[in-house]
Amino acid sequence: MSPAVRIEALTRAFAGRVVLDGIDLAIQPGEFVALIGRSGCGKSTLLRAIAGLDDGVAGGGTVEAPRSKAILFQDSRLLPWERVLSNVTLGLAAADAEPRARRVLAAVGLEGREDAWPGTLSGGEQQRVALARALVREPALLLADEPFGALDALTRLRMHALLAALVARHRPTVLLVTHDVDEALTLADRILVMDQGRITRDLPIALPPPRRRSDAGFDALRGLLLNALGVPEHA
Amino acid sequence: MSPAVRIEALTRAFAGRVVLDGIDLAIQPGEFVALIGRSGCGKSTLLRAIAGLDDGVAGGGTVEAPRSKAILFQDSRLLPWERVLSNVTLGLAAADAEPRARRVLAAVGLEGREDAWPGTLSGGEQQRVALARALVREPALLLADEPFGALDALTRLRMHALLAALVARHRPTVLLVTHDVDEALTLADRILVMDQGRITRDLPIALPPPRRRSDAGFDALRGLLLNALGVPEHA
Amino acid sequence: ADLPRRVPPGTRLVAADQNQALQTMMQASGEHGRLAATVNYANFLGGPAILEAFRAGALDLGIVGNTPPIQAHAAGERIPIIAARTSTEPDYKFAVRPGLTVATLKDFAGKRIAYAEGTGRQPFVLRALQLAGLTRRDVRLVPLRVSDFPDAVRGGQVDLAPLNEPHFSRYLAQWADRGASALPADQHADLPRRLSYLYASGRALDDSAKAAALRDFVIRWIAASRWSKARPEEWVQAYYVRLQNLRPEDGRAIEASEGEYRFPALSTLIAPHQSTIDLIHAAGDIPRRLDAREEFDLRFDAVIAEHAA
Amino acid sequence: MSDRASYELISVADVLLPIDPPQPRPAPRAAPVLAPRRLPAWGILFGPLVLVLVWEAASQTGLLSPRLLAAPSTAVTSGFAMLQAGTLQEHFLASAQRAWLGLGIGVAIGLVLALASGLTRLGEASIDGVVQVKRAIPTLALIPLAILWLGIGEVMKIALIATSVLVPVYINTHAALRGIDLRFVELARSVGLGRAEFLRRVALPGALPGFFTGLRLAVTACWTALVVLEQINTTEGIGYLMNRARDYGQTDVIVVGLAVYAVLGLASDMAVRALERRALSWRKALGA
Amino acid sequence: MSDRASYELISVADVLLPIDPPQPRPAPRAAPVLAPRRLPAWGILFGPLVLVLVWEAASQTGLLSPRLLAAPSTAVTSGFAMLQAGTLQEHFLASAQRAWLGLGIGVAIGLVLALASGLTRLGEASIDGVVQVKRAIPTLALIPLAILWLGIGEVMKIALIATSVLVPVYINTHAALRGIDLRFVELARSVGLGRAEFLRRVALPGALPGFFTGLRLAVTACWTALVVLEQINTTEGIGYLMNRARDYGQTDVIVVGLAVYAVLGLASDMAVRALERRALSWRKALGA
Ligand SMILES: Nc1ncnc2c1ncn2[C@@H]1O[C@H](COP(=O)(O)OP(=O)(O)OP(=O)(O)O)[C@@H](O)[C@H]1O
Ligand SMILES: Nc1ncnc2c1ncn2[C@@H]1O[C@H](COP(=O)(O)OP(=O)(O)OP(=O)(O)O)[C@@H](O)[C@H]1O
Ligand SMILES: [Mg+2]
Ligand SMILES: [Mg+2]
Numbered sequence A, B: 001m002s003p004a005v006r007i008e009a010l011t012r013a014f015a016g017r018v019v020l021d022g023i024d025l026a027i028q029p030g031e032f033v034a035l036i037g038r039s040g041c042g043k044s045t046l047l048r049a050i051a052g053l054d055d056g057v058a059g060g061g062t063v064e065a066p067r068s069k070a071i072l073f074q075d076s077r078l079l080p081w082e083r084v085l086s087n088v089t090l091g092l093a094a095a096d097a098e099p100r101a102r103r104v105l106a107a108v109g110l111e112g113r114e115d116a117w118p119g120t121l122s123g124g125e126q127q128r129v130a131l132a133r134a135l136v137r138e139p140a141l142l143l144a145d146e147p148f149g150a151l152d153a154l155t156r157l158r159m160h161a162l163l164a165a166l167v168a169r170h171r172p173t174v175l176l177v178t179h180d181v182d183e184a185l186t187l188a189d190r191i192l193v194m195d196q197g198r199i200t201r202d203l204p205i206a207l208p209p210p211r212r213r214s215d216a217g218f219d220a221l222r223g224l225l226l227n228a229l230g231v232p233e234h235a
Numbered sequence C: 001a002d003l004p005r006r007v008p009p010g011t012r013l014v015a016a017d018q019n020q021a022l023q024t025m026m027q028a029s030g031e032h033g034r035l036a037a038t039v040n041y042a043n044f045l046g047g048p049a050i051l052e053a054f055r056a057g058a059l060d061l062g063i064v065g066n067t068p069p070i071q072a073h074a075a076g077e078r079i080p081i082i083a084a085r086t087s088t089e090p091d092y093k094f095a096v097r098p099g100l101t102v103a104t105l106k107d108f109a110g111k112r113i114a115y116a117e118g119t120g121r122q123p124f125v126l127r128a129l130q131l132a133g134l135t136r137r138d139v140r141l142v143p144l145r146v147s148d149f150p151d152a153v154r155g156g157q158v159d160l161a162p163l164n165e166p167h168f169s170r171y172l173a174q175w176a177d178r179g180a181s182a183l184p185a186d187q188h189a190d191l192p193r194r195l196s197y198l199y200a201s202g203r204a205l206d207d208s209a210k211a212a213a214l215r216d217f218v219i220r221w222i223a224a225s226r227w228s229k230a231r232p233e234e235w236v237q238a239y240y241v242r243l244q245n246l247r248p249e250d251g252r253a254i255e256a257s258e259g260e261y262r263f264p265a266l267s268t269l270i271a272p273h274q275s276t277i278d279l280i281h282a283a284g285d286i287p288r289r290l291d292a293r294e295e296f297d298l299r300f301d302a303v304i305a306e307h308a309a
Numbered sequence D, E: 001m002s003d004r005a006s007y008e009l010i011s012v013a014d015v016l017l018p019i020d021p022p023q024p025r026p027a028p029r030a031a032p033v034l035a036p037r038r039l040p041a042w043g044i045l046f047g048p049l050v051l052v053l054v055w056e057a058a059s060q061t062g063l064l065s066p067r068l069l070a071a072p073s074t075a076v077t078s079g080f081a082m083l084q085a086g087t088l089q090e091h092f093l094a095s096a097q098r099a100w101l102g103l104g105i106g107v108a109i110g111l112v113l114a115l116a117s118g119l120t121r122l123g124e125a126s127i128d129g130v131v132q133v134k135r136a137i138p139t140l141a142l143i144p145l146a147i148l149w150l151g152i153g154e155v156m157k158i159a160l161i162a163t164s165v166l167v168p169v170y171i172n173t174h175a176a177l178r179g180i181d182l183r184f185v186e187l188a189r190s191v192g193l194g195r196a197e198f199l200r201r202v203a204l205p206g207a208l209p210g211f212f213t214g215l216r217l218a219v220t221a222c223w224t225a226l227v228v229l230e231q232i233n234t235t236e237g238i239g240y241l242m243n244r245a246r247d248y249g250q251t252d253v254i255v256v257g258l259a260v261y262a263v264l265g266l267a268s269d270m271a272v273r274a275l276e277r278r279a280l281s282w283r284k285a286l287g288a
Helices: A043-051 A084-089 A097-107 A123-135 A153-170 A181-187 A218-228 B043-051 B084-089 B097-107 B123-135 B153-170 B181-187 B218-228 C021-028 C047-055 C068-074 C121-132 C146-154 C167-174 C202-206 C208-230 C232-243 C248-257 C266-282 C298-308 D041-060 D072-085 D087-119 D121-136 D139-150 D154-178 D182-190 D195-224 D238-247 D251-279 E041-060 E072-085 E087-119 E121-136 E139-150 E154-178 E182-190 E195-229 E238-248 E251-279
Strands: A005-014 A017-027 A032-037 A058-064 A069-072 A141-145 A173-177 A190-195 A198-204 B005-014 B017-027 B032-037 B058-064 B069-072 B141-145 B173-177 B190-195 B198-204 C012-018 C038-044 C061-064 C081-090 C093-096 C112-115 C140-143 C160-163 C193-200
Touching (some): A043 A069, A043 A141, A123 A153, A190 A218, B017 B058, B069 B123, C012 C047, C061 C068, C081 C266, C112 C121, C193 C208, D041 D251, D087 D195, D121 E251, D139 E195, D139 E238, D182 D195, D195 D251, E087 E238, E139 E195, E182 E195
Parallel strands (some): A141 A173, B069 B141
Antiparallel strands (some): A190 A198, C061 C193
């Protein structure tokens, strides 16, 4: 089976500053990959390159990715002049786009806010609308840039469950950027650690679901990853 | 000693929807209070009320807060037309504003980016500029709305340390909104749990520093808080 | 009453000019240098702005056609005529649109005629209708800006347009191939002749120094006008060719179209002027019938008679 | 990548300088009101009202001779008489027909041109320069050409109004389009919007604030253009009225005309702004 | 709370080793290109150029009689002759002095009024309506008043240019001010900016895009106003030249005048846009 995402010798530089420094990466169809790394190490840049949203940025290399993809930007990026529901259905051609969007909005806990302006939502609510917009599309590839950063613990768990359900159903390929090591460990089949524009660790996670912090192995992997991230002695 | 922040019977409502539902709260000078709660429960609304940034919003009650305060908004809110350094020194009258801003920028790991446009920064970098902007002011009251949400584990620890150092030095009153229970437990003297516009828990944290996850009591408090947040059995 | 004659040193006059014609004529003839007062010229294009400048007290005298004094009068402004210059040629000539021929004034019936209210062409057209025994209702008067007359007639938007030079000759020459024509010359015989007025602000006339300077100006102006007829080639060169950048033949055509000058006594102009007023009044443009006598300062007749002979 | 240890070390103490006793903070002043409170819609009438009152006072005290400029009260009397005689309405309707037809056509064309030029390279190359040239050439200089091609009838007048109205709509909409946040364009691409949907969901709403500013300039431009155009083949219209009044120095009629223009200007501006407020109700802006 | 911190504070890595010199990549083509690629600054000359070529071709083939409109080539010859004779320069300079002086004054006043009206309630109440009235009144109708108060000299002309230039600057700057994101105003309040600093750091930069759009409208408005104004007490200027050419039916001079307007319009627009690009270099926008 050919990989869903194939990246070779990918480089990107801003004003001469190299941000992606020769990245090679293959992601299999249906694989759930988490990407962690220091702030500013190039995670978003990599995602944007895969999404094909970086014309005009200097660099080279090849990127192959499926046509059908959804992107969750690091900012929630809602159109301020469209109401919540229209933001979710944006560009969705399906006949049942609206009822589907309503269901997904209910699933992210925003039932009854369909007609709100994005500007009146709280930070976490905005992030959930963006999540709904991505999930409603059922893409072959989901690129998610810190989609849960502004959510509380409970809402986050619910969103994890929602994402997991979607993944179980449609088996999309997922590339998830996160700063939460536990989140990566709970959700991903494979974790990439990025540093200064390179992928420095590529760690398959073989823990059986449902994964819990208390599981054997979880803590060990956690330590390994925090160590890879440079956290001295994980507090 | 009179409290630094005193709130009585505070209510706020948007279009008839009650978001703050009679909040009473006193924060002592120098106290470090963490505020946690579900997405959309009214945390930012409370902070904005304390900051006096909600004229025009319906509601009542009294708010007393010191004049000298700094606010870290939930979005990093950098002026896109000012370079990083000018964003940090914005409104700073001190003669040594610029060297001080440079030092704080270095401390948040952005040395060398002083002349960058905010639009060219990564999400975490923008958040750190906003942090620098708040810290450089040395306010009597610091209102911080999820200031570390977009940061990786290591950078986050460093920012915690920076904040702790500032707190140790100038002893400001701090009200920190966070979704990270561990963060709250590590930093705060007192944790408030909010739900549907009310403060439902008010928990003094008496753990001695330096606090670690492995400490006795840490895990118990953690469980308590997650429970208060509604996380069923903390995974 | 007599006009004062002594022009104290330092007396100043500001004269409204049109297309710099007055200034150029005064200077090229050398008469400007003989003026007793210091005269400055303010150049205008179009009558209304001159009236407004008079009202604002910015002008002492001006050179205009036959309608602006009427407009000033109607507006309640006192700007009496102090000298007049008539010509032997008609004020304008009627151009006829390509493909149409109009042999007599009577043929105007039913035609579309270019018409510009508030300009000298208004009484010109109205007089033509009057001579033909027609009323406004027998023709279609098409209100247009004067500068659009040539475009309108050659594009066939109107059937007839009173044109001045160089437009009239050029129209006939350039559009002959399409059948451009004009109302025959003899049909113009009874139409108004070209008429220029010098008129001066009542305030200047009340000031004895300025009144004397105006008297002196009238003398010099008559001399300069005579000079332009005596040395037409010099005049054409100085004005049309050098200043206005026209080709010499265009300049000569314009000069020729002005015919010979006369400087009639103002008292003899009251009757024709009154009939011009009546024409415009009948057209409904002025609310009350004005008395032409109020628009002349007859004190100047003496000096005109003395120098126009 | 393991030698992360080579980072520079900055101590907390270095960062948090002033070690000396806390400096006296500048005395806290009452916080200035940065965003003005909302003015009721009729609030902008205050300025014009004061103007009219001062004018009337100047007329009554003789400071301003009625020969030069009629008093507002005179104009009211004259205007009332003209209304009763029915002439003012006739002139107004004649002008309104031209102005609003030209406005509609011009706004539509301006918008289409702005979109074509703002969103395609070929469009910009072919359209933008021509519009810049058009707007640099005074309408007065275009009239001969317009007469040549379109005659002296209504078509010519409406065409010229449309072309002058087109300019602010084009320039403002184009500039606003060009100012749309690139992040929204990325979003549109990422959800696979086609050109038409991009136009409808992103480009148009994003450029709307600019369009409205252009429209505000347009709704008065269509009337002011008439002063010149109603010298051509018309005997009706506010422009015609003003020109004739100017020829004969009828100051009271001139002031009636000015009043008509003023009322029209204020009313149409307020109408566009009301429309704008509704259409841009999503905005959280200083003036919202 | 004493020594909660014992972590090292470090700065970000300094220099990355460059590998291959990075190259700009061509944009891949598949999805519809929603944001047009950047047109070089001279690209907008394409449209006008085509126009001139078509016009010349029409003239050469006899479709457009030189009796109606001179060919561009004729205009070039005439223009060159006028340049050699020095008349064109004189007329240009005379107009330029008026236009640019009026422009400078008008832009300054427009900007100040927009700030006063955009940032204060009293300012809006007193200024906004008056500007709306002013712009609704045609310049032609203001001339009598201007002559009355300011005479027939240069002062009157420059004042009228300034007032017509003021309008687009005011409207656009005011609208842009009113469109500033309220979040930035909150930020300004939260860091305790005073009024002056708020103006300098937030209001002005935030309104800058609108100001530039207004300026673009202004740089041509100052020239077109001259056609009317240079009928009064002048013997020099492009407007005077055009008017006189019309009086004498000199079609070649008219076309020279049109060319001067066109070149001026394009050049000033390009100049303002270059300035705008520099001043707004921070923008990440569709047209940036
Ligand atoms: N348009 C740009 N111009 C210049 N530099 C840029 C630009 N975009 C990103 N960068 C720089 O490239 C580096 C990598 O950015 P990127 O957004 O990929 O980081 P990241 O790994 O997503 O970080 P974070 O976790 O903070 O979001 C950062 O240092 C950023 O400042
Ligand atoms: N301007 C507004 N108009 C209408 N509703 C608003 C407005 N601002 C906030 N709200 C609503 O008030 C509620 C509380 O908002 P708030 O921003 O305080 O939540 P929060 O606790 O900060 O949430 P989060 O953790 O997601 O940031 C939300 O449901 C939000 O949609
Ligand atoms: Mg990122
Ligand atoms: Mg919030």
